[in-house]
Amino acid sequence: MRALRSSLLISASALALSPSTADVPIRGFFPQSVRAERDLEARFKSMPDPARMRAAMQRLTARPHHVGSPYDKENADWLLAEFKSYGFDAHIETFDVLFPTPVERVVELIAPTTYKASLEESALEIDPTSRQRSEQLPPYNAYSIDGDVTGPLVFVNRGVPDDYDELARRGISVKGAIVIAKYGGSWRGIKPKVAAEHGAVGCLIYSDPRDDGYGDGDVFPAGPMRPAQGAQRGSVMDLPVYPGDPLTPGVGATKEAKRLPIAQATTLTKIPVLPISYGDAQPLLAALGGPVVPASWRGGLPITYRLGGDAAKVHLRVRSEWGTRTLYNVIARLPGTTEADQWIIRGNHHDAWVNGAEDPISGLVAELEEARALGALAKQGWRPKRTIIYAAWDGEEPGLIGSTEWVETHAKELEAHAVAYLNSDTNGRGYLGVGGSHTLEKFMNGVARDVDDPETGARVWKRRQASLVLDGSADERRDARDREDLRLDALGSGSDYSSFIDHIGVASLNLGFGGEDPGGIYHSAYDDFYWYTHFSDTSFVYGRALAQTTGIAVLRLANADVLPFGFTNLAETVRGYVKELQALRETRAEQITERNRRIDDGVFKLTSDPRHPTTALPRQKPAPQLNFAPLLNALDSLTAVSTAYEKEYGRAVDEGRTTAARQVNERLIQAERALTSSQGLRSRSWYTHLLYAPGFYTGYGVKTVPGVREAIEQGEWPDADREIARAADAILREATLVGGLVTLLRG
């Protein structure tokens, strides 16, 4: 619905003047191509079928289908047959990867009283698949090392670095202790990592009922929330170092790949870790002595939360079978015509922790319906300009392994041919959420303006805007109203886009609906067909909306005359990041000054309660000023050429300049690559994108301009200046590329 060209000049309200929907411009399409594309999209949108999604979910979730399970392979075979039946050229590509499965799991309180944790999720009469005990992986954290440890128990809140500062203030050390952390506040793998950094010997992670248990609604099966015995499985591999098979960093885990010995795999945990339910956590937490926790640390159990560290002792034993399992990625291709060497890649994983209806099948069934519709259009005679590849990844749950190994194996081809990667994973009722490359922000806003929300009939763009106005911060509200495009979230990690964008610099999008239904079955045996069809997108209308949204994005990318990348939004967004970084330095500097001043003024001594003594944290070195000028100069250049490009691009589209378009497209494929560096990030070279990465201490949560941001956060000031220069170089590379496009289009 947006005017394609001159988009910076025409306001949204001017669109009321547009002659008819069929002729409303589409970003990237010559005027003479628009009507055909709109006709195609109208046909496409009518095809995704909620009833088929429901049936596919029931089929795919009928049995547990984790990596290495029989049903994982059966699903892959079924998916292969489906894609073939749609008319795709499909095959299964396998990898052999390290995947530990639990053999022994023990958690027991041994003092001052005793309690042996059940570590099991109850089978429920009403929910048939919850009873498939023999095929289920029990609750465990994959890639925890084996261990048998005993120690005092310490409650560490979310288990992030700041929490350990609070403990230190209260004189509590975790050296030699087993920590118990609440899920949430960081990706789970961060918790054992930070605990080990502080000297803990073991780690328990539990799901507090305040977060996803009875706090937010009735528990399953009466409601959607986590019951007392529900536990969250999940990987604790050190993803922020590298994802994928721990034994083959940077290369595909093919049969012939050279593998590290397990002992040299740096992404395994340093201490044993297990996830437990709040049913099992309550007796442990209730046994804790020591100071009462800070108010913000409390959860929803009917107990006094204490820090522990003294009387309560726990024994933890974890042992896994460290075997190799085969992953089955299903890869389906719809070949392009004139631009067959340019690939549009679309993926969703198919493996689950147990039956996995929401995660990942709710996204996969939408993907299947997209593929079926594209196949049907192809059978009706349409062919995409560019090659479309649909993927159903295996091994996402243990560590994004299927997609990572595939990307590592095909890195060279992908760097040459991949235009964009579109990902989905879980899907539910509510609002469209999109994260991704800001070079695609304008494009994606155009797509969201052309899809209807099933509940309100409004465009999904409009509904998303309304939610930002209602619940957003002041800045988000202002942007939602006044900025031409809604912002894309920057991508961190946690699904299969990671290798594409973070490792090889392929422009990526991650799409899904959600926000209306709470749930507490994540990575449990209760994430199944019964749960999904009672408490989530029960009529699969948001499954259809996801298929329509993602499918249209795929269609447009595949058919565009000029690839719809834009750079003005990227420049503006990164300028915002730099403002954040400048503010972050100021905040850190003020915090350090304030802390040192408090030490000097005796504030900590004066406020220490003799009944509950506290100690001052150590002094810190004052923060130096940083030189942001190189990055700001680079952004000035990028802003200038981006604006010029937007104008020249609009003119070229208007004039339907086919030859120029072809030259531009070839170079645009490299635009995201320009933002990467082959040396990678500080101390984690697998991550090459200099603008987006999962945080070293957040795991899934993104850190934008990560080299700079994490250097500031961690007080590594000399690194910060160096990283500013590296980020500036990346922006300059992008500006040079875009400047070249401008010259080409003017020439």
Place this chain on the structure above:
Amino acid sequence: MRALRSSLLISASALALSPSTADVPIRGFFPQSVRAERDLEARFKSMPDPARMRAAMQRLTARPHHVGSPYDKENADWLLAEFKSYGFDAHIETFDVLFPTPVERVVELIAPTTYKASLEESALEIDPTSRQRSEQLPPYNAYSIDGDVTGPLVFVNRGVPDDYDELARRGISVKGAIVIAKYGGSWRGIKPKVAAEHGAVGCLIYSDPRDDGYGDGDVFPAGPMRPAQGAQRGSVMDLPVYPGDPLTPGVGATKEAKRLPIAQATTLTKIPVLPISYGDAQPLLAALGGPVVPASWRGGLPITYRLGGDAAKVHLRVRSEWGTRTLYNVIARLPGTTEADQWIIRGNHHDAWVNGAEDPISGLVAELEEARALGALAKQGWRPKRTIIYAAWDGEEPGLIGSTEWVETHAKELEAHAVAYLNSDTNGRGYLGVGGSHTLEKFMNGVARDVDDPETGARVWKRRQASLVLDGSADERRDARDREDLRLDALGSGSDYSSFIDHIGVASLNLGFGGEDPGGIYHSAYDDFYWYTHFSDTSFVYGRALAQTTGIAVLRLANADVLPFGFTNLAETVRGYVKELQALRETRAEQITERNRRIDDGVFKLTSDPRHPTTALPRQKPAPQLNFAPLLNALDSLTAVSTAYEKEYGRAVDEGRTTAARQVNERLIQAERALTSSQGLRSRSWYTHLLYAPGFYTGYGVKTVPGVREAIEQGEWPDADREIARAADAILREATLVGGLVTLLRG
């Protein structure tokens, strides 16, 4: 420790140059008077005795001593004898007031299941006074009307006006319903008042364990927090309209006073109300259907909190015996010498809801030790210049009745003679907190700089400063460090200072230590000697610190050559209030504009989830601009004359000008009165102070410049401009008075 004169010019660090402690100036004392006063204070400080405080607490809390109980009268008689034994001229002054006591109390869930609330606090073997069932008042809310109602139950969070907006957004009405509200967030009496305004027919108030139950520590008797059957008694009289006997507003409830019929008493509730424990609340809350509450409304019970309004039905019956009870105020006088007509009044109540060790005896035992020490000094030959009156009030708990009736009875004398009123109530370990008239801020800072904290040995001023640096907002931290004086809190209501400052404009201070020990026995049968001596100021060293702090304040006020009032801090503080009011208008205007814009843009419709529909709140009229100029002009005048006064006052003190001092003192007594208006506040004429009042919808919480602030908050814009003018007039009266003092001192 503070330089008395030129205090605006000399920084704190300059004090290191002072010759010796004995000669350090004291605000209000001629140079030649300082050494004698410091000697006197040193003797005074050594007298308060923790062992005597402990013994007095044990005596006074040995049995329940609520209004009308035998032990209330016995305590009064004992206090009378004590004051007499200290050498005071003491008597008991009685009033006869309406005081309802419960006859019938029923709370029962009648659908969808049944539950009958116990409404009793368990007697505990370990805690002897908890077993005095026959003398205890059971949990109830005094001045709830009688009623027998049945209706659907609705959870209303804290029961303040904003909470009803949230309910309305979710389509839930309380018309004909019984509401259940959490204690906290407002004074309890506001909850039935607002509930009735919205059409509710009954009100339950419960103590959520997140607030003062197991959330913050072990429950009594293992720890200090509220156990499952603990309930908070308390008055629900409409205090913000007028406190004291409901039948004698504005006049003393003497034998001969004209009394309203009960039906015409406007401060009784409009609907029946009862307090319940979380043990009794849990079955009711667990029975609620309807939407899940907003996340910030959740408490600490292990249930899903829901709004209700449909299936769950409750029956509530309350009936009281509406009798007249006699109050016994103990009034003890130490006559002044040269300025006997100037009165320094000090008070603490003696009545309790049950045994009341913390509330109010922890404060009263400090007051007793002050009085004993003053009496001892008198026996050694010292006499105060001014008359000192020590009061032990009765009937504070039902509605500040003893002090209110006394003030109303003696209003004329007090207006002529009262210099200041100093109040305490509960006391505990931690930090000195002081609220009061800002004309005494500089004075009180001087006192706090001269008393040692028992735990750290630092001055209580220094420790309070450190706590503001540690836990304060950015503004509070900056003030604590850079401002010469720590700020006094403005006084709302909730203890016996209210009539003095709010009704007749006597400069007041409210003092107490606290902040280190949590507790959950407020207004329960467990607030007793066992609890206090296990979990609070167990060694009574903070009792001694309170006696030292308040006693020195009394001594200085009684002995000062020039009364130590100052006006620069007042002017600066009120200027801060005006900035707040201007910001409040902006915020309200933006909120109204934002709400209307959301309605116009369809934001509420677009974000309504069909499974959990919400509706837009009604449009509001845009906020007009307000004219703050009169108030700002008045403040400019006050600032100018206050600065001049500080200079002239310093000079007069330095020069020891006795005659001028006497003339100044006579006028200074009227300085707080100048800030009142005999017409009182909008719609509640009992409250005459134009700068401080308890909020109409907060109850205890202060509203500064209340006429203006509440008009803005309630959107009564024409009133706001009128109230600005009235506040400006008060400030101008003050400026005129201070200007007169300057002229007098210069002349």
